[in-house]
Amino acid sequence: MKVCGIMEVGHAQAAVDAGADAIGFIFAQSRRKVSLDAAKEICESIPSSVMKVGVFVDAGKDEIEKTAAECSLDYVQLHGNETPEFIQSLSVPSYKALPIKEKRDLDGIEEFPGRFILLDSGHGSARGGNGTTFDWSYLKNISIDKKVILAGGLNSNNIEMAVKEVNPYMVDVSSGVETNKVKDIRKIKEFIIKAKNISRMKEEVQ
Structure with missing residues (x-):
């Protein structure tokens, strides 16, 4: 369970208290872009058991690695046109985020290195955080040799429907826990508790 686009300590703390497994920070151009100083402050307030993820779009290798080091990021999430070779060259653990509009957008998914792959909606003007879904049925009957993060x-x-249809390793939420484009603590808690309960019920059934 990952909450992305965090910009304030209070919102990060609410997510952690509710049981978030990961917190995402956007360093690319976005209304949710966080400053380096703010990200460092938030990261210092997060327990080491919670994964800290930095989101970048076509940033340079030096920028990514410097930011990751200063904020003690556990992973970087790449939403641009980064090649498998570029990702492989990074010294910080990384994974690719793919925008999905059509089923063929899943072609070549195994070429990207890393334990994870994030599948996001390709519908909308931005690289992510558009608040739109893609057709989850595209993921039926295909084998992905990575841990899928659904966004x-x-x-x-x-x-509930997303978890039932996709059975992802992790879900990633951003606009879905906002009110008037600002993170909403009530919505953060509600979403995480619901997601955790669904996962727990699935484990009990299995």
């Missing part, structure tokens, strides 16, 4: 338009109303 794109998730909220408390559709999280």
Whole structure:
């Protein structure tokens, strides 16, 4: 369970208290872009058991590695046109985020290195955080040799269906826990509790 686009200590703390497994910081151009100083402050307030993820779009190798070192990031999430070779060259653990509009957008998914792959909606003007979903049925009957992080338009109303249809390793929420484009502590807690309960029920059934 990852909450992305965190810009304030209070929002990060609410997510952690509710049981978030990861916190995401956006360093690319975005209304959710966080300053390096703010990200460092937030990261210092997060327990080491919670994964800290930096989001970049076509940033240079030096910028990514410097930011990751200063903020003690556990992973970087790459939303641009980064090649498998570029990702492989990074000294910090990294994974690719793929925008999905059509089923063929999943072609070549195994070329990217890393334990994870994030699948986001390709519908919308931005590289992510558009609040839109993609057709989850594209993931049926295909084998992905990575841990799938599902993103794109998730909220408390559709999280149960998303988990049932996709069975992802992790879900990633951003706009779905906002009110008037600002993180909403009530929505953060509601989403995480619901997502955790669904995962727990699945484990009990299995």
